[in-house]
Amino acid sequence: MIQGIGPIKLFSSLGLSAVLRFLPLALFVLIAVTGLTGFYLGDRDKLPSSLIDRPFPNFEAVDLLDAAQSISKQDLLGKPVLVNVWATWCPTCLSEHQSLMDIKRKTDLLMVGINYKDDSEKAISWLDQQGNPFHLNIVDQKGELGIDLGVYGAPESFLLDDRGIIRHKRIGDINERVWKREFKPLLARLSSTHDKLER
């Protein structure tokens, strides 16, 4: 233990009894700080994604709005993409819906929805009623693409760069605060590198 040397020298110069007198207090503070840190850490149910900086998985899926069309990874390349995993059975998805509509209006992101383990008819009527924030709607009825994306609930969102590399993952809803804090700065960086490559 490297840091052990410091305290021991300190102990012997201060006198052990003085150190021992304050040891319980020091231990208490240590335990309290550890406990409080753990308490405020929060989000213990959110796993770090192992997919960051890895390519979006290859897939071949049916278009929700036109069952004759199929969508593949090729359709997600060329500009930054926001992929949102949602379902009609997920109440949080309803509460984040307006934010997605706003993002579609404000940015030039390609918005891709993955309708995860859902009834396609219900999903279509949801988009009719609530508005459709997505340019592309992927059907993932069995949750196969979900497994490839490490999805374990909804909503989850991924930000991809123009080459289809996953740059950010959000577990839970996107609201204005989350958008400003987690997505906007990253997107600005991605867009500027994208512009450089274009020129």
Place this chain on the structure above:
Amino acid sequence: MAILSKLILLLLLAAAQVEASSSSEIMDFDSESDRNRYSKLISELRCPKCMNTNLAGSDAPISKDLRSKVYTLITQEGMTDEQIIAYMRERYGDFVLYDPPLDGAAIIIWLVPAGLVLLAISILGLALNRIRTPKKVVVGEEQRTEMQVLLKDD
């Protein structure tokens, strides 16, 4: 006494039954060894949605999906146990392993207790050292004569 031990056995069996019945899908395997591999894998892999339940013991929809994924990977893809674990880890991270590799943040968990033990031992060593070495008392000339007077009185 015989009745009591039978009763205990019965209780143990009942407990084992509860443990096993959480995943209730009926799966068909070509061989008994595949079935064993399946049960072993779903008991070793953790449900990503839950804090502390394995795939075998969880009713969460994602666990059901992952169980059927493990089944497919064994029976159709012919993957080895290592490949299946790598497959899950690639997607859900170290969290799905109940025995994560010793790197990154996990190393702190192992080093901190060891460090605390070392610290405790060094404090104890210092304390014992203090007790063993007798205290040196500086005695002045005046006090020395005083002491001698007191000792002579005795």
